Amino acid sequence: xxxxxxxxxxLVFPGFLFLSTAxxxxxxxxxxxxxxxxxxxxxxxxxxxxxxLKLLSKExxxxxxxxxxxxxxxPLFGLAGVLTAILYVPVWGAEAAFAFQGDLVVVLFxxxxxxxxxxxxxxxxxxxxxxxxxxxxxxQLFGYEVxxxxxxxxxxxxxxxxxxxTVMTTLAESPLALVLLLPGFxxxxxxxxxxxxxxxxxxxxxxxxxxxxxxxxxxxxxLALFHMTKDIEFVVGAGFLSALFLGGTAPLYGIAGPVGGFxxxxxxxxxxxxxxxxxxxxxxxxxxEQSVGVFYKWAVGIAIVQLLIVIAAASAGIGGL
Amino acid sequence: MSGGSDExxxxxxQHPSLKEPANFMLDVDGEEITGADLTLSxxxxxxxEAAQRKDYLQNIYLLERICGICSHSHTTAYVQAVEELxxxxxxxxxxxxxxxxxxxxxxxxxxxxxxVGGHEMGFDTLWHYAWRDRELVLDSLEELTxxxxxxxxxxxxxxxxxxxEDQFPMLRENLEEVKERAAYYAEVVPxxxxxxxxxxDVGVISRETASELCAxxxxxxxxxxxxxxxxEDPYAAYDQLDFDVITHTDxxxxxxxxxxxxxxxxxxxxxxxxxxxxxxxxxxxxxxxTHTLSNMVEEGEAISRYEAPRGEDxxxxxxxxTDTPERVKVRAPTMANWPxxxxxxxxxxxxxxxxxxxxxxxxxxxxxxxxVEVTGDAAVSIDGGDRKLSxxxxxxxxxxxxxxxxx
Numbered sequence: 001x002x003x004x005x006x007x008x009x010x011l012v013f014p015g016f017l018f019l020s021t022a023x024x025x026x027x028x029x030x031x032x033x034x035x036x037x038x039x040x041x042x043x044x045x046x047x048x049x050x051x052x053l054k055l056l057s058k059e060x061x062x063x064x065x066x067x068x069x070x071x072x073x074x075p076l077f078g079l080a081g082v083l084t085a086i087l088y089v090p091v092w093g094a095e096a097a098f099a100f101q102g103d104l105v106v107v108l109f110x111x112x113x114x115x116x117x118x119x120x121x122x123x124x125x126x127x128x129x130x131x132x133x134x135x136x137x138x139x140q141l142f143g144y145e146v147x148x149x150x151x152x153x154x155x156x157x158x159x160x161x162x163x164x165x166t167v168m169t170t171l172a173e174s175p176l177a178l179v180l181l182l183p184g185f186x187x188x189x190x191x192x193x194x195x196x197x198x199x200x201x202x203x204x205x206x207x208x209x210x211x212x213x214x215x216x217x218x219x220x221x222x223l224a225l226f227h228m229t230k231d232i233e234f235v236v237g238a239g240f241l242s243a244l245f246l247g248g249t250a251p252l253y254g255i256a257g258p259v260g261g262f263x264x265x266x267x268x269x270x271x272x273x274x275x276x277x278x279x280x281x282x283x284x285x286x287x288x289e290q291s292v293g294v295f296y297k298w299a300v301g302i303a304i305v306q307l308l309i310v311i312a313a314a315s316a317g318i319g320g321l
Numbered sequence: 322m323s324g325g326s327d328e329x330x331x332x333x334x335q336h337p338s339l340k341e342p343a344n345f346m347l348d349v350d351g352e353e354i355t356g357a358d359l360t361l362s363x364x365x366x367x368x369x370e371a372a373q374r375k376d377y378l379q380n381i382y383l384l385e386r387i388c389g390i391c392s393h394s395h396t397t398a399y400v401q402a403v404e405e406l407x408x409x410x411x412x413x414x415x416x417x418x419x420x421x422x423x424x425x426x427x428x429x430x431x432x433x434x435x436x437v438g439g440h441e442m443g444f445d446t447l448w449h450y451a452w453r454d455r456e457l458v459l460d461s462l463e464e465l466t467x468x469x470x471x472x473x474x475x476x477x478x479x480x481x482x483x484x485x486e487d488q489f490p491m492l493r494e495n496l497e498e499v500k501e502r503a504a505y506y507a508e509v510v511p512x513x514x515x516x517x518x519x520x521x522d523v524g525v526i527s528r529e530t531a532s533e534l535c536a537x538x539x540x541x542x543x544x545x546x547x548x549x550x551x552x553e554d555p556y557a558a559y560d561q562l563d564f565d566v567i568t569h570t571d572x573x574x575x576x577x578x579x580x581x582x583x584x585x586x587x588x589x590x591x592x593x594x595x596x597x598x599x600x601x602x603x604x605x606x607x608x609x610x611t612h613t614l615s616n617m618v619e620e621g622e623a624i625s626r627y628e629a630p631r632g633e634d635x636x637x638x639x640x641x642x643t644d645t646p647e648r649v650k651v652r653a654p655t656m657a658n659w660p661x662x663x664x665x666x667x668x669x670x671x672x673x674x675x676x677x678x679x680x681x682x683x684x685x686x687x688x689x690x691x692x693v694e695v696t697g698d699a700a701v702s703i704d705g706g707d708r709k710l711s712x713x714x715x716x717x718x719x720x721x722x723x724x725x726x727x728x
Contacts, residue, residue: 038449128330199443200515208441208675284515285443287672288352
């Protein structure tokens with residue numbers, strides 16, 4: 001029974017089936033809102049699904065010069081990373097599908113896997129544009145990972161736990177703590193935007209400079225998987241941030257049970273998606289060294305200040321910390 | 322021209338960020354560009370040769386298709402040259418109408434460029450906004466001429482279609498909005514932090530370099546060279562209009578953005594003056610049936626200059642007294658601005674390439690004449706490829722190709 005339940009978690013909810021649907025929904029919201037901000041009509045709701053199906057039906061080419069094994073495995077590798085990550089993020093109740101002390105660190109690690117998949121796939125496709133793109137992917141990774149980790153450390157310190165579910169339930173009980181964590185949330189959002197390689201941090205795929213970067217040689221199924229990975233990473237990343245900084249499934253799961261909890265989760269993910277889409281519409285693309293500069297000059301500083309705030313608040317006993 | 326690096330990155334001839342076939346070879350050291358080579362004219366269109374096979378009237382419509390954006394610029398430059406040979410007086414009203422269309426064309430070209438520039442720097446929202454506002458200008462042009470892009474308004478000795486007084490209110494209304502939008506962009510764009518990060522001190526061309534390389538149009542003006550054919554050598558109705566030549570001193574990409582935005586506002590003012598002062602009278606000075614106009618051209622040669630949205634457009638027409646020109650030579654503004662791109666690329670980052678190339682508002686196919694390699698030995702390659710000829714060989718090849726006798 002337990003094994004069957006695990007399979008359901010992995011493949012149906014909150015795993016593959018749910019996530020792929022949610023990923024497409026998020027992609028739709030992102031594209032539609034982006035279009036509205038730009039005074040365009042935007043795609044219909046089934047467009048992300050249609051795009052996915054179309055890519056699946058296309059020929060999936062492996063370049064002769066590419067390292068075949070790495071090139072083929074990379075998209076699956078990235079997808080597996082984000083699919084696993086959701087298991088530790090509470091989606092419907094106070095507890096995630098699986099939870100243990102330290103799962104926060106595991107999720108941070110799992111969320112960086114798509115970037116590495118992109119790097120391996122791009123690097124081994126032996127294309128000059130993807131060479132530049134993957135180097136930028138890695139460079140940017142060094143930029144945003146440290147502030148992202150620091151930002152996510154703050155709620156963990158505040159709740160004195162390394163378990164996402166515990167952090168979420170502890171912080172949800174004291175709204176003041178969530179207010180104190182706003183700087184960390186801001187850094188988390190910026191880092192997530194960079195992780196997803198979206199404007200203004202989309203230098204790694206800059207279509208007008210390096211033609212999509214790491215994904216230049218990818219086509220058909222493999223490209224579809226990469227796109228899907230990015231959408232799912234968006235959902236998981238947004239869900240992860242909302243669990244740490246926005247109280248996740250609270251307060252509705254206490255009122256209306258799992259369904260209420262899920263509604264709260266969905267609304268908060270939507271909120272993060274809308275924020276990041278507006279950011280995407282409001283800026284130009286910064287160069288790679290500027291993007292790293294933004295993270296080391298500003299984001300790291302803000303994240304450290306955030307940690308100091310948490311320590312000060314805890315020693316003064318403010319906000320129930 | 323290459324530096325000490327070992328990696329070369331090709332940009333073009335087919336490249337997603339270039340809508341037309343330009344070809345750069347960038348020597349890069351990490352993300353920095355240490356040297357740049359430019360190969361022109363991957364795509365030879367044979368426009369000038371085609372012009373020698375059509376009569377003067379037909380050529381208006383051929384040359385209009387040199388460029389989809391400065392179509393009016395090319396026809397005006399051409400008809401001005403031919404009119405000089407025809408010895409015909411263009412009536413004032415026709416001159417005003419040419420000015421009107423020319424300035425509307427500048428408006429839509431600059432707005433188009435603002436959108437392209439926005440896209441190249443990854444600012445797609447600016448792109449969509451600029452192109453939405455551009456529709457106002459295109460609507461106006463359609464209302465006036467019936468066409469959005471190739472207006473076909475010029476003819477030898479004047480213009481083909483008159484404008485009506487009752488079209489003016491709609492024009493004024495549209496322009497008022499365009500002016501407002503341009504003023505808004507001029508205020509907001511230079512203050513947007515990410516735009517500054519991408520444009521400030523990028524692709525800097527000093528005033529001296531711009532003069533030395535004979536840059537033209539907004540590219541030169543952004544470097545502080547106040548060159549503008551409309552002032553230096555007024556044609557059409559420009560000698561009767563009051564307007565400023567917009568210049569900027571910084572010479573970077575941001576200056577090019579600002580100069581073009583301010584030129585939009587200035588163009589709106591010009592159009593308003595044209596509408597206010599539109600004189601009455603005929604719209605063509607040649608009192609003959611249109612199809613006989615080509616026969617009026619006398620033997621001789623003429624050069625005509627025109628301030629296209631991208632800079633000085635130059636047409637040379639040589640006539641042997643028949644109804645077809647002996648030679649038509651076009652120097653599109655992009656040709657004059659290419660060297661500044663090569664100069665601006667050096668020391669920049671790869672990421673800046675599209676912006677720097679787009680910064681001169683290049684019209685690559687308009688420029689395409691013949692494949693000349695900037696580097697390499699004193700030889701010329703056809704189609705920009707390996708097939709190289711010396712200048713004499715090339716001359717023979719050309720004469721052979723065009724069916725003339727080899728000297």
